[in-house]
Amino acid sequence: MYLTNFGVVLIFFIIGALFVAAGLFAAALVRPKNPTEEKLMTYESGEVPIGSPWIQFNNRFYIIGLAYLIFDVELALLFPWVIVYKELGWPAFWAMVIFLIILILGLVYDWAKGYLEWDKPEPVIPKLDELIIKRQKKD
Amino acid sequence: MEHNFIFDLVGNNIWAYLITATIPLIFVTLYALVAILGELKIASWVQDRLGPMRTGWKGVLQPLAEVVKLLQKEDITPKNVNKPLFNVSPFVMFTGSFAAFAVIPYSSKFIPADINVGLFYVFAVSSFAVIGILMGGWSSNNKYSMLGGIRSAAQMISYEIPMALSILAIAAMANSLSITEIIKSQDGGIWNWFIFGGPGPIWKIAFFPFIIILFLVYFIGSLAETNRTPFDIPEGESEIVGGYHTEYSGMKFAMFFFAEYANMYVVSALVTIMFLGGWNSPFGDFLNGPIWQFFWFISKAMFFVFIQIWLRWTLPRVRVDQLMYITWKVMLPFAFIAFMGIAFWAMLNPTIIK
Secondary structure, three states: OOOOHHHHHHHHHHHHHHHHHHHHHHHHHHOOOOOOOOOOOOOOOOOOOOOOOOOOOOOHHHHHHHHHHHHHHHHHHHHHHHHHHHHHOHHHHHHHHHHHHHHHHHHHHHHHHOOOOOOOOOOOOOOHHHHHHHHHHHO | OOOEHHHHHHOOOHHHHHHHHHHHHHHHHHHHHHHHHHHHHHHHHHOOOOOOOOOOHHHOOHHHHHHHHHHHOOOOOOOOOOHHHHHHHHHHHHHHHHHHHHHOOOEOOEOOOOOOOHHHHHHHHOOHHHHHHHHHHHHOOOHHHHHHHHHHHHHHHHHHHHHHHHHHHHHHHHOOOOHHHHHHOOOOOHHHOHHHOOOOOHHHHHHHHHHHHHHHHHHHHHHHHOOOOOOOHHHOHHHHOOHHHOOOOHHHHHHHHHHHHHHHHHHHHHHHHHHOOOOOOOOOOOOOOHHHHHHHHHHHHHHHHHHHHHHHOOOOOOOHHHHHHHHHHHHHHHHHHHHHHHHHHHHHOOOOOO
């Protein structure tokens, strides 16, 4: 019987899934089951749901997803680099610094173009003198 | 398998593998009970009230009562859900967070799976949570769940990048991605921990600011990764009811809950491994046997679990625009600069064996 360390990782995946299955099964033995029409309704604060939730959502999420994708590919390149660059010496170090600076320029571009801005609430702050004038008029 | 005492006891057979995987499962279960009680008691401490007092002595049996309650709850699957995804989501969530336990050590004599890309592996399986939350949020066919799922995905992928940069900086200092190697390169007392620059000559003090930045980036990012306050926008109960788990009830909800607590331990253990010397005693070789290492590792990790719970009851929730501002405009530039600084330091440091 011989497994590598990655075999142990696989066992962890299996045991984790089995644990969830066992938990759900144990609950199925003891819990009640009497569904009614109201219970099976989609929850929307007690109202009858209107429309489908599978709608078009704010496309800022999409832009964030794209930005993430770019940086994640860069991270996938950095993981092997970070282990070997000390053996390769200074040229490897400076090459990656140039690469990172180009990426940071990309971030600066995103920032300057306003792709990272999110909708901000614009609070209406009441002005004190206006309030005072209103009260004086009432009097 | 030289880092696993089970193999010395039982021999190299299937039982050894099963025991190796079961001990962390039992540990997660016990830890979750302790953490739920801790959460309740710390909440009551912060808010100046007593907390649960009726179940057992001072309410210590409360988490068990909660488990029994969740077991007996009716499991409602609403009519309009996408059934396959709805049912698979709790599996993905819990299996993902439990799989991270495969590489988290307890002491130098018990590391379940000592793989050579440990940190990278933890980083990879922590992304399971994004998939699980999106599956649960989308398949529920509920507006709150959908909003929670999308918000959560945006939040978790955004915070992953600064976190990965601090993981990379640690890998540069330790010259390895293996968790065992990272901890071993921090032995010899508190001054050699990576939060103090790791082993090296005294002028490592010049690089302290970079390490402190990376530590803060990692810790704040891990708070966001576990969806806990102040970053609990995905499940903000005052805005979108329960977020991605609005439609879940009974044991399926319990699995989401369980996965959240398991994740809290995983990120705390990673902070311990990466910055606070893992199982190493702060006094060098003094009190550094395998049993003591167990004690040191668990206490350091539980300390960070405590800080997470403490922060939850102290800080208000951030807004979505503030959340994105923090990660893209504050943490990411700082993490880039700090990462380059640390990579430079690792290049200069004469104690790293190249």
